[in-house]
Amino acid sequence: MxxxxxxxxxxxxxxxxxxxxxxxxxxxxxxxxxxxxxxxxxxxxxxxxxxxVDVGIALDCAASEFYSDGMYKLRAEEKSYSSEEFTSYLTSLVKSYPILSIEDGMDENDLKGWKF
Incomplete structure (x- = not known):
């Protein structure tokens, strides 16, 4: 708190x-x-x-909210990522910050993305 x-x-x-x-x-x-x-x-x-050490970060990406036409579209960054690229993006965040959990990291219907 x-x-x-x-x-x-x-x-x-x-x-x-x-x-x-x-x-x-x-x-x-x-x-x-x-x-x-x-x-x-x-x-x-x-x-x-x-x-x-004392605290970690958990992300709820809700990726289905910004996934369309096979791409993850990050409005603030003005970037679009394929499933593999978005997985790499999330991996880079985990390497840079103490992220312990990622919920809904891929669109619920992006079966290819969940394989990465």
Whole structure:
């Protein structure tokens, strides 16, 4: 809970809205997913927790929401990825941040993607 309060404080300081979305999380309009993860990391560190030791990050990608025509389309980054490329993208996030879990990382009907 401390890290969530720190995240809210940090977002407010940057003039981002701190209203809570349907799933219970903040939804500021950021430039990238990495920027969101960087804000989370900063909040964790602000409350003197060690990322990857004291706390980890879980992602619920809800990939079906941004998958169409065989591509994963990340609006903020203005990039589109094939199934294999999106798997590599998620892998790069796991290598860069203490991500312990990824829920709905691929579209529910992307059978090729789930094989990666």
């Amino acid at each position: 401390k890290s969530i309060k720190a995240l809210k404080t940090n977002l407010k300081a940057l003039n981002y809205p701190t209203t809570v979305g349907d799933e219970g999380g903040f939804a500021p309009n950021l430039n990238s997913n990495q920027e969101a993860l960087d804000h989370i990391m900063r909040a964790i560190e602000d409350v003197t927790l060690k990322p990857g």
